[in-house]
Amino acid sequence: xxxxxxxxxxxxxxxxxxxxxxxxxxxxxxxxxxxxxxxxxxxxxxxxxxxxxxxxxxxxxxxxxxxxxxxxxxxxxxxxxxxxxxxxxxxxxxxxxxxxxxxxxxxxxxxxxxxxxxxxxxxxxxxxxxxxxxxxxxxxxxxxxxxxxxxxxxxxxxxxxxxxxxxxxxxxxxxxxxxxxxxxxxxxxxxxxxxxxxxxxxxxxxxx
Amino acid sequence: xxxxxxxxxxxxxxxxxxxxxxxxxxxxxxxxxxxxxxxxxxxxxxxxxxxxxxxxxxxxxxxxxxxxxxxxxxxxxxxxxxxxxxxxxxxxxxxxxxxxxxxxxxxxxxxxxxxxxxxxxxxxxxxxxxxxxxxxxxxxxxxxxxxxxxxxxxxxxxxxxxxxxxxxxxxxxxxxxxxxxxxxxxxxxxxxxxxxxxxxxxxxxxxxxxxxxxxxxxxxxxxxxxxxxxxxxxxxxxxxxxxxxxxxxxxxxxxxxxxxxxxxxxxxxxxxxxxxxxxxxxxxxxxxxxxxxxxxxxxxxxxxxxxxxxxxxxxxxxxxxxxxxxxxxxxxxxxxxxxxxxxxxxxxxxxxxxxxxxxxxxxxxxxxxxxxxxxxxxxxxxxxxxxxxxxxxxxxxxxxxxxxxxxxxxxxxxxxxxxxxxxxxxxxxxxxxxxxxxxxxxxxxxxxxxxxxx
Numbered sequence: 001x002x003x004x005x006x007x008x009x010x011x012x013x014x015x016x017x018x019x020x021x022x023x024x025x026x027x028x029x030x031x032x033x034x035x036x037x038x039x040x041x042x043x044x045x046x047x048x049x050x051x052x053x054x055x056x057x058x059x060x061x062x063x064x065x066x067x068x069x070x071x072x073x074x075x076x077x078x079x080x081x082x083x084x085x086x087x088x089x090x091x092x093x094x095x096x097x098x099x100x101x102x103x104x105x106x107x108x109x110x111x112x113x114x115x116x117x118x119x120x121x122x123x124x125x126x127x128x129x130x131x132x133x134x135x136x137x138x139x140x141x142x143x144x145x146x147x148x149x150x151x152x153x154x155x156x157x158x159x160x161x162x163x164x165x166x167x168x169x170x171x172x173x174x175x176x177x178x179x180x181x182x183x184x185x186x187x188x189x190x191x192x193x194x195x196x197x198x199x200x201x202x203x204x205x206x207x208x
Numbered sequence: 209x210x211x212x213x214x215x216x217x218x219x220x221x222x223x224x225x226x227x228x229x230x231x232x233x234x235x236x237x238x239x240x241x242x243x244x245x246x247x248x249x250x251x252x253x254x255x256x257x258x259x260x261x262x263x264x265x266x267x268x269x270x271x272x273x274x275x276x277x278x279x280x281x282x283x284x285x286x287x288x289x290x291x292x293x294x295x296x297x298x299x300x301x302x303x304x305x306x307x308x309x310x311x312x313x314x315x316x317x318x319x320x321x322x323x324x325x326x327x328x329x330x331x332x333x334x335x336x337x338x339x340x341x342x343x344x345x346x347x348x349x350x351x352x353x354x355x356x357x358x359x360x361x362x363x364x365x366x367x368x369x370x371x372x373x374x375x376x377x378x379x380x381x382x383x384x385x386x387x388x389x390x391x392x393x394x395x396x397x398x399x400x401x402x403x404x405x406x407x408x409x410x411x412x413x414x415x416x417x418x419x420x421x422x423x424x425x426x427x428x429x430x431x432x433x434x435x436x437x438x439x440x441x442x443x444x445x446x447x448x449x450x451x452x453x454x455x456x457x458x459x460x461x462x463x464x465x466x467x468x469x470x471x472x473x474x475x476x477x478x479x480x481x482x483x484x485x486x487x488x489x490x491x492x493x494x495x496x497x498x499x500x501x502x503x504x505x506x507x508x509x510x511x512x513x514x515x516x517x518x519x520x521x522x523x524x525x526x527x528x529x530x531x532x533x534x535x536x537x538x539x540x541x542x543x544x545x546x547x548x549x550x551x552x553x554x555x556x557x558x559x560x561x562x563x564x565x566x567x568x569x570x571x572x573x574x575x576x577x578x579x580x581x582x583x584x585x586x587x588x589x590x591x592x593x594x595x596x597x598x599x600x601x602x603x604x605x606x607x608x609x610x611x612x613x614x615x616x617x618x619x620x621x622x623x624x625x626x627x628x629x630x631x632x633x634x635x636x637x638x639x640x641x642x643x644x645x646x647x648x649x650x651x652x653x654x655x656x657x658x659x660x661x662x
Contacts, residue, residue: 025299026255035508037518039559049344059267060340068266072342126265126280130289132311135263174302175310179262183343186260189253190344197505198559202581 005090008162011027011169017023018173019181027184037195044194048203049187058203068120071113071169078110079142082149086165104153111146114139134175141168225364231324234317238361243315245360247298248467249353258295258343259529261288267347270340272586273330273603281326284347286336290322315357323358326519327351328365329600332607333465334552334587337466348557351592354541355467364466365600368593372462372471379478380458382426392429393452399433400440405660409444411436414486415451421483422450422522423459424494432628436568438655439494442526446534450492459499461507465593469510476507480515490518492525495649497551497627498591500558521554523626523650527563530570536659539573546575546653547620549611549634550585551627562627567650571657575624578614586610588625590633608637615643626650 001009056062064070081103088095095103118139121127145168148160171177194200265285268274273282280286289311293561296312303312313319331347338506341347358364363373376383380389390413397411412418422443443450456478463472483491493500502517529535548568554560561582568575578585589608590621594600611634615623621647623638625631634647 021472022259026259027252029252029255031252032509033512035512035514036505039515040429053344059342060270061264061342064269065266068264072264124265126268126283126285127263129280130263130265130283130285134311137309172244176262179343182256182260183262185256185343186343189256190338190346193346197557199556199583200562202559202561 004159004162008086008165008169009090011166015169015172019178022173022178023181023185027185034196036196039198040195040200042192044200045191045193046188047191048194048200049191052203053191068117071116074109074113075117075142076110077114078107078146081106081110082146085153086142086147086161089152089161095153100153104150107146107150107153109148111143114143114146119141138171140178141171215400224535231317231321231363234320234363238363239315239317239320242320242361242363243294246315246354246357246541249356249360249467250295250298253300253346254350254353255295257343257350258288258292259287260343261292261345262330262343263289264342267337267341267345270336272332272334272336272589272607276606276609277603282330284331284341287326287331287527288345288347288350290319290326291354294319294354296362299391320358320361320363323354324363324365327354328358328368328593328597329603332552332587332589332592332594332604333555334550334591336584336587338543339556339583345390348592352464352467355465356469357467359466359468359471365597367598368462368466368596371593371596372466372544373469375458375460375462375475376471379456380385380426381460381462382430383428388401389429389457390454391611392433393436395432396429396436396440399443400437403437404444406444409440411440412451414454415450417487418451419449419488419491420451420490420520420525421479421486421488422452422492422494423457423479424452424647425460425496425499426458427628427632428494429457432631435495435628435649435652438649438651439522441655442529442535442651446529448529448534451486451488453482453486459494459496459503461499461502462593462596464498464502464506465591472506473510476503476510479503480507480511483515483517488517490520491515492520492522494522495626495628495651497553497555497558497630500551500560501553503637504558513624519624521558521560521563523554523560523567524563526654527566528648530567530654535654537571537654537657538659539571539657541657542572542622544573544621545619546572546622546624547578547615547618548575548581549578549588549615549625549627549630550582551621551625551630552585552587552591555585555624556583560626562631564624564650568624571654572622572624576618576620586614588630588633589637590629594630595632605637605640609641612637612641612643615645616641621645622653623647624650624653 008069085103148164152158152161268283271284293313294315297314303310335348337347371381374383378639391412401409500521588611589604594604631647638645
């Protein structure tokens with residue numbers, strides 16, 4: 001393992017630890033006990049939240065904004081691909097060329113989608129009003145990381161990818177990228193509420 | 209007979225301009241109170257949702273305020289943003305070190321002014337944004353937390369605060385005196401007997417061991433007394449054992465909207481204690497959306513205990529009575545096309561979605577859903593305390609245009625609305641947008657359709 005790889009691993013470890021600590025801190029805040037008799041099960045809501053509730057038909061944020069929705073999907077598919085490429089590299093696994101090209105393509109598309117979303121944030125008056133420099137920086141860091149990952153897949157030059165992994169890993173727990181953990185917690189709470197209140201059973205066919 | 213209700217009238221709210229003047233020159237102690245209260249009110253769920261929001265703004269097109277006015281402040285994302293700024297300041301040392309970079313901001317006089325304008329004045333806490341959010345951010349809960357901080361600092365808009373104060377001080381939000389309440393029920397009992405043609409029909413008061421205690425919106429005895437007669441006619445015809453309470457009869461809980469958990473708990477406690485005092489098997493909540501959400505779902509959290517009895521909506525009860533054949537309906541008595549409004553706190557946030565549809569299927573000749581409907585239906589615009597906050601009335605009516613368009617598209621002449629707050633707002637937007645509609649509660653429709661026995 002090279003020094004750069006060791007530092008990368010250390011940065012990733014910091015990131016995982018800090019994100020876990022942030023989640024734990026939030027989770028340890030006071031939470032009123034849900035004492036009302038449930039009308040349904042929390043599990044049914046959680047299954048919905050991570051299942052059918054993720055479909056574009058289930059929410060207008062997707063169905064009313066198909067381009068942004070697709071860009072978001074492509075962006076996050078790129079991030080997952082970048083993560084897979086990183087794990088493979090740190091594990092010393094040699095990726096077959098076809099897989100490397102596939103991951104590289106996904107990261108290229110992801111970086112492009114990220115730039116589209118960044119441009120949207122820069123040009124939309126509402127998004128300008130609710131964005132801090134962290135919002136732009138978080139996007140830009142991930143875009144650069146994806147681009148460097150794609151470069152690594154296409155040229156086998158991993159140094160920029162590892163350097164940017166360090167930057168990303170160090171920054172992730174400090175800003176908006178924290179949502180990579182909190183998304184799942186929030187979605188779980190959303191589903192729990194829908195399930196307990198018996199809303200889930202009626203969720204199909206509410207549009208016409 | 210003493211009822212325990214203090215009969216002192218609620219204090220008059222300060223003139224609106226006094227409130228504005230106060231906001232413009234807030235004392236440091238008041239700001240500090242709001243700041244401390246905000247920090248204390250933040251729960252696990254708030255923290256998780258605030259850290260999960262990706263500031264994408266895609267919720268904007270799901271909000272009736274934002275759909276009628278493109279001002280960014282109407283977007284739910286902006287509302288979350290205002291709360292998130294203060295949250296970062298409160299929760300993260302990193303954010304406090306670099307506030308310009310992270311978007312952290314202390315609760316100060318300027319932010320408080322924005323909270324009042326945006327979180328009180330541009331949100332009905334309907335939760336449609338949550339339903340359509342990429343993540344499922346609980347926007348109404350975040351808005352309520354910030355409102356609660358303002359409540360702790362005495363900065364709730366006075367019209368809303370006076371509604372809460374009236375409930376806390378007099379036992380109901382319209383300050384109806386004990387004598388007026390009892391007198392109204394006695395008068396309405398005569399009306400009920402005439403309506404059902406049975407001199408034994410009653411509007412029972414304080415009867416112990418009944419099947420259920422029925423609580424209602426104080427607008428009913430004050431403005432819509434025949435709504436009480438309608439419920440009474442249904443219960444009488446079904447032969448159920450029910451009762452009203454002599455003291456606490458108010459289903460509403462505006463503490464939910466002012467954000468004050470203390471006021472909300474005080475109000476909720478009375479219905480729990482009254483149900484226990486009368487040993488009623490169930491607490492049945494009259495047609496009030498937020499009253500349902502408050503008493504069915506949130507009261508046990510505010511009180512920190514299970515009630516020990518079932519809490520149900522009267523809509524659910526009436527649907528049961530129809531299903532069990534305990535009342536007979538003649539839908540031909542309501543020949544006009546009916547459409548159904550879904551009160552947010554009963555449906556999207558409450559889970560009562562099917563019973564009102566079962567009722568309409570049996571009580572009226574023809575009815576049609578709005579588009580969208582059910583979980584996805586739009587707010588009428590009257591929730592979140594908007595009906596009481598007259599200073600924001602113009603915005604409320606403009607936001608009601610979305611609901612007006614929905615109603616117009618159905619071609620219905622009657623709008624069924626299982627919520628008295630919604631009835632008021634729908635009636636207002638009916639006039640504002642010349643819809644030519646009649647707005648009725650479910651009980652009123654069912655009572656109209658009851659088969660008269662010889």
